[in-house]
Structures are given as C-alpha cells and as structure tokens.
Amino acid sequence: MPTTHFPHLRLHNQKIIQPDLSSPQALVAHMGAMQAQDYPMSKWAVGIRLPGRSDTRIEAALDAGEIVRTHVLRPTWHLVSGQDVRWMLALTAKSIKALSVARDRELGIDSALYTRCNDLIAKALEGGKNLTREEVMLELEKGGVPTNSSRAVHFMMNAEVDAIVCNGIMQGKKQTYALLDEKIPPGLVLTREEALATLAERYFTSHAPATVQDFQWWSGLPMSDARAGLEGIKSGLQSLVVEGKTYFFTEKSTTASPQNASVFFLPAFDEYTVSYKYRSTVFDPTWHKEAITSNGIFKPIIVVNGLVLGIWKRTVQKNKVVIEPTFFDKKDTLPVEVMEKAVEGFGAFLGMEVSLKV
Numbered sequence: 001m002p003t004t005h006f007p008h009l010r011l012h013n014q015k016i017i018q019p020d021l022s023s024p025q026a027l028v029a030h031m032g033a034m035q036a037q038d039y040p041m042s043k044w045a046v047g048i049r050l051p052g053r054s055d056t057r058i059e060a061a062l063d064a065g066e067i068v069r070t071h072v073l074r075p076t077w078h079l080v081s082g083q084d085v086r087w088m089l090a091l092t093a094k095s096i097k098a099l100s101v102a103r104d105r106e107l108g109i110d111s112a113l114y115t116r117c118n119d120l121i122a123k124a125l126e127g128g129k130n131l132t133r134e135e136v137m138l139e140l141e142k143g144g145v146p147t148n149s150s151r152a153v154h155f156m157m158n159a160e161v162d163a164i165v166c167n168g169i170m171q172g173k174k175q176t177y178a179l180l181d182e183k184i185p186p187g188l189v190l191t192r193e194e195a196l197a198t199l200a201e202r203y204f205t206s207h208a209p210a211t212v213q214d215f216q217w218w219s220g221l222p223m224s225d226a227r228a229g230l231e232g233i234k235s236g237l238q239s240l241v242v243e244g245k246t247y248f249f250t251e252k253s254t255t256a257s258p259q260n261a262s263v264f265f266l267p268a269f270d271e272y273t274v275s276y277k278y279r280s281t282v283f284d285p286t287w288h289k290e291a292i293t294s295n296g297i298f299k300p301i302i303v304v305n306g307l308v309l310g311i312w313k314r315t316v317q318k319n320k321v322v323i324e325p326t327f328f329d330k331k332d333t334l335p336v337e338v339m340e341k342a343v344e345g346f347g348a349f350l351g352m353e354v355s356l357k358v
Contacts, residue, residue, distance in 0.1 A: 016266075019050060032199060032207075048264065055351070063169045073092060083187035107154060121177075133152055163180050200226075210276060217277035262305055320352050
C-alpha cells in the first residue's frame with residue numbers, strides 16, 4: 001500500500017468521508033478523544049463527521065453529559081464520551097500532572113493546596129450547580145485561597161484531571177463547570193492494562209494508518225505506555241514500513257471504497273492533522289508554518305482530496321457567517337462554485353447563511 005493511499009484512508013477512518021455513525025457520543029467514542037481547546041470549532045469537528053447534525057445538537061450532547069469537554073490528553077481540552085471519561089483520566093492523570101510541576105512551583109501551588117481547592121470547588125458546585133471559572137474563583141477566595149488568572153487555570157485543570165469537575169451547561173457564551181459525578185453516569189471500568197489497550201485500539205481504528213510515535217504524541221503517555229498499549233492489540237493489526245517508519249492499521253481500515261474528488265473545510269485543531277506526529281503524508285512540510293503557528297495553534301484547514309492545501313477563517317455576523325479561504329499555492333485555488341458547495345454544510349450546521357469572500 002503506497003503512502004499516497006494514506007489521505008483517503010484517514011479521511012475514511014476518521015469518518016470525514018462515508019460517515020456512518022448516528023450520534024455525537026458514538027462518534028467521539030470511535031475517535032477516542034478529539035482536541036477541543038477551540039470550543040466552537042470542536043463542535044464543528046464533530047458536526048462535519050455527523051452530516052445533518054447542528055451546532056445546537058452537539059452542544060445539547062455536551063450539556064447532557066453524553067460527551068464531555070475536559071483536560072484528558074497532553075494536557076489540553078478534549079472531547080470524550082461520558083462513558084470513557086473516568087478510565088481515561090485514571091490512565092492519563094499522572095502524565096498530565098507531571099507537565100505542570102515546574103509551573104505549579106512558580107505559582108506557589110503544592111499537593112496540599114490542590115487538595116484544599118478540590119474540596120472547596122466540590123462544595124461550591126454540589127447540588128447540580130453550574131458555575132463559571134470566575135464564580136468558582138470567588139468561592140476559593142472566600143475560602144482563603146488567593147487566586148489570579150494563572151492560578152485559576154491550574155486549579156481548574158487539576159480539578160478536571162482529578163475527576164472532580166467537567167464542563168457544565170453554557171451560560172450564553174460563557175463556559176461553566178459542574179461536578180463530574182453529579183453530571184456523568186458511571187461508565188466503563190478498566191484495569192490499567194485494559195485502558196492502555198482500549199485507548200490504542202480506539203486510536204489505531206480511527207486514525208490509521210499511524211505509527212506508535214503518532215499514538216504517543218496524541219495520547220501524551222510515556223512511550224513505554226504507548227508501546228504497551230500497542231502490544232495489547234498488535235495481534236489484530238497489520239503493518240507497513242515506509243521510509244523507516246512502521247504504520248499500523250486494521251484490515252477493515254484499508255477497505256474504504258473509492259471516493260470521488262472531495263473538498264472539506266475542517267476546523268482549527270482538527271484530528272486530521274493535530275493527532276499525528278508525522279503529518280507529511282497529508283500536509284507538505286513547506287506549508288506547515290502557514291497553518292501551524294510557532295506556539296502550536298492549528299488553524300482551520302482546507303483539505304482537497306485528502307491533502308491540506310490551504311487555510312480559512314470565519315467571521316460570524318448577525319445573520320450570516322463569512323468564510324475567507326487562502327490557498328498556500330495560488331495554482332491550487334478552487335473554483336468559487338466548488339468552495340461554495342463545500343461550505344454549505346458549515347452554514348447549515350450553524351443555522352446561518354454562509355457567504356464566501358474571495
């Protein structure tokens with residue numbers, strides 16, 4: 001199998017083409033986890049893989065706890081299935097916390113203070129309350145804990161990683177927190193070995209073809225854990241060595257039907273690029289700096305026949321959304337009518353008229 005087949009296979013396995021899942025929870029569970037630091041764009045990442053579903057439907061799934069937005073990999077926000085959030089946090093918490101130790105020290109935060117804050121946060125939210133970060137910080141201040149913007153980030157992320165809190169119900173455009181155990185019903189219970197294998201299975205089913213280095217990057221786990229997870233499922237995988245890299249995939253993941261020409265306006269931080277350490281099979285390294293900033297911001301991308309050929313930005317106005325595409329190489333610029341058709345789904349997702357600015 002040549003690497004020229006990889007883009008089509010990844011589009012298929014990520015459910016961008018030939019989608020066949022029916023709910024946000026099923027889609028997110030299939031993907032394992034989906035990066036979600038850009039909240040509006042993370043909903044489109046789900047929506048583009050569930051044709052016909054709207055922004056409000058994805059948000060309703062978040063409000064209901066079918067899917068959860070929390071710090072669970074690397075560490076940054078991800079969407080995960082409510083059924084998976086506890087075993088994933090149990091698996092990844094140690095790695096996430098290790099990345100914060102130096103900054104915690106600078107902020108004067110130790111384990112005893114985190115425990116104290118968790119208790120205060122739990123008390124503030126108990127009884128089904130949904131509070132913004134600012135409201136939670138006021139409760140910490142009342143409890144004698146000095147806060148500032150940096151401390152607030154660490155206090156709330158630690159409470160997420162400790163499975164105390166998760167996303168609450170949106171208050172207009174403001175995000176809130178709720179108690180995880182009050183909002184999310186009990187889910188899967190896995191041993192550590194089972195969790196490693198399950199996370200690997202989710203990744204290599206939904207992101208294949210991919211390498212163990214890709215899996216380690218995506219999961220944020222130590223390489224020893226990434227390899228252990230892969231070993232737990234390797235008997236069900238096939239592999240291919242290309243230029244010294246070993247790519248793994250399931251037999252089913254290579255049976256995607258031939259696809260006609262395709263154009264997708266994918267969101268910022270989409271799994272199609274952010275979830276791989278090695279991206280050159282779908283994204284010419286010449287253009288990486290045009291779509292990925294020096295501080296790790298992944299811009300919304302234009303994907304043509306599986307290849308990243310440009311970026312786009314949106315401007316939401318009162319009754320419409322304006323889409324402005326930019327192609328890395330002008331010779332790759334698509335006809336207006338092709339782009340208009342490609343962005344129709346985004347307008348429908350938002351329930352707004354969509355206008356193309358070229």
